[in-house]
Amino acid sequence: MSQISNVQCLEHFEQVQFLDLRQNILKGDRAKCCKCQLINPTYIEQAFQKWIQKTQDEIQYIYTEFQDYLNPLKLFQEQMRQTQKSFDQNCEHIINEIDYLIRGINYDKNQKIKYLQFFGENISLSILQEMAELMSEKAPILKQSKRDVQLYIKLKLIINFAKQVMIEQQNSVIQLVKQQQQAKEKIETFKDIYLQHKSQYQYTETKNIYNIKQFEVCRVITFNKDDSIMLAGSNSDIKVWNFNNGKVTENQTLTGHIDDVISLTFSLNQDLFISGGSWKDMKIIIWRKHNDLWKYTQIMDYHKGYVPQILLNKNDSELISCSSDQTIIVWKTSLNVWKLEQKLANHEGTIYGMSLNYSENYLVSCGKDKSVIVWKKQNNIWKYYQKITHDSYAFRITFVDDDSFLFQLNNEGFIRLYSNQSQEKFQESLEQRITVQDKEDPWLLFPAFYNVEKKLVIQKQNQFVNLIINQDNGTLNIVNTIQCESHQNNGALSKSGRFLAIWDSSPIMEGDGIIKIYEIVYSNRE
Structure with missing residues (x-):
């Protein structure tokens, strides 16, 4: 001091x-x-x-969290020691039994040889008679003795016992390896979650580095896994842009929808993306790359309303779409074909947005029915978990860590944060409300984005696009605000968190606009 x-x-x-x-x-x-x-x-x-x-408190939290993962590992280590000890004991028992058999067989062999050699050394009448008996068909010289049969039976029993021990040990090892793999996965998950709380980057500034004139209405933008491709809605078409460190060149225009494209999401693992259409279209289209050209490979038309948002999980095994038909559909893929797996129908109005947490065991959705619904995955099935109601509809919802999400209501001048620290129900952290520039926003598009590595939230409110940093201590602070020409703007954060693309509509000429590319600069923390 x-x-x-x-x-x-x-x-x-x-x-x-x-x-x-x-x-x-x-x-x-x-x-x-x-x-x-x-x-x-x-x-x-x-x-x-x-x-x-x-x-x-932080030290105690870290100690407790790590101890939860060290204890299963220590238990697993002790189980491996016990398995090794049991295996060694069984092997020793089998070796001793085989040694006993070898000694018994050698003794019996030597006795027979000695017995036969005895005939040639001491010839008597009784020996001649026994030799004749042995050479007759009645008693062949190679006939097995009773001891031979007993030894053979015992040897079979030992071999069967050895096989059973090996099977049991093998099953035990397989089970322990599975437990080890599960422990490893839990540790990796914990490591990822822990790193979310300890960002290695410090936000510095935001720079407008490139602009693209686009006269068609753009209602959605997204980036691929390595920031090398940018997709943008262009009325009912999709424009594919080559993206190179913020420099953009148009590559292909895709047709397939009959109404505005309003949702896009890119796979994190492969050349695949999904698009969703507006009122007259209501379709979800799967696009894949063939010979350097994008083509649609499947059209799903189960929804009976427009599709504002589509989510794809980290390993591309599950696709989740929401719609103005008041339903959420969960799709599963088999042999590159998506099929309806589950329908969630607890909302009573248009669903405006969704978000998955990092561990992908919680899903949140919000909509026109003035509710936010939390879904929890149990036994690989999504189940209704909690309903949060307000006096106005919610939109722009996103998880900011494994147990916290934020969203807006359309008639408030702040962003709400809900957390689930007690593993019971999500509750609002009142001290964490973030004041924004306007109370209302009639534009429902432009979803919220969150980058785990950079701990950066992108949240639009009317003409303003806010860059919010999730601090290490859990507080959320606006570090920069980009003011657009019109409230009708849409955008996306690149997967790396380095680039932000915003389509800014002209307030004078409807449909006329500019895609502005911003670079977000960070400094590395020591």
Whole structure:
């Protein structure tokens, strides 16, 4: 604490005595002296006590979380030791039994040889008679003795026992390997989740680096897995752009929908993307790359309304679509053909948006019925888990970690954050409400985006596109705001979190607009 006396504020060059701990304050404006403008500041001593307590809580949290994964590993290690010990004991028993058999067989062999050799050394009448008996058909010389048969039976029993032991040990090892794999997967999942809370990047600035004039209405944009392709809706067509570090060249125009394309999602693993259509179309189309050209390979027309959003899970095994027909459809793929697996029908109005958490065991959806519904995956089936209701409809919903999601209501001037810290129900964190620039936004498109690695949220509100950083301590702060010409704007964050594309509609000429490419600059933390 004695070192604090040397710290001065940048404005008055007086000793810093207070810290401003409010959420929406920039880092450079938090240290205050007595001459600074003060609104509920915290004394340095109190701040240090809070910091010490928070550090201790973080250390305890990390210790507890890691211990939950160390204990199963230690148990698995002990099981392996017991298996090895049991296996060694069984092998030793089998070896001893075989050794006993070998010694018995050798003894019997030597006795027979000695017996036969005896005939040639001491010839008598009785021996001659026994030799005749042995050479007769009645008693062939190679006839097995009773001991031979007993040894053979015992040998078969030992061999069968050995086989059974090997099978049991093999099954035991297989089971332990499965447990080890499950433990490894849990550790990897925990590692990924843990890294979400410890970002290695610090947001620096946002730069507009390229613009594309597009006269057709663009209602959706998305990027592929490595930021090398950008897709943009162009009325009912899809434009495919080659994307090279923010420089864009048009490659192909795809036709297949008969009404505006309003949803797009790209696979993280392969050259595949999915599109969803508006009112007159209502179709979902699967597109794959063949000989460097994109072609549609399947059309699904189960929905009876427009398709505002489509999600594809991390390993491309599950596709989730929502619609104005009040349903969510879960699709599963087999031999590259998508089939309806499950229909979720708990909403009572148009569903505007959805989001999967990182572990893909929670799904949230929101819509016109003024509700947010949480779905939980159990035994590979999505089940209704929780319903959150408000006095207005919700949209632009996204998970920001495994147990927290945020969204907007259309008549509020802030973003709500809900968390599930108790593993029971999601509840709002009232202190985490993020104030935005406008209360209403009549434009329902432009979904929210979240990049796990960069911990960056993209959230539109009317003419404003907010860049929000999820801090290591769990607080959410707006670090930059891009103001568009019109509230009718759409965009997407690239998969790397490095680029942001926004189609900004002209407020004068309907349909006339510009796709603006922004580079988001980060610095590496030490």
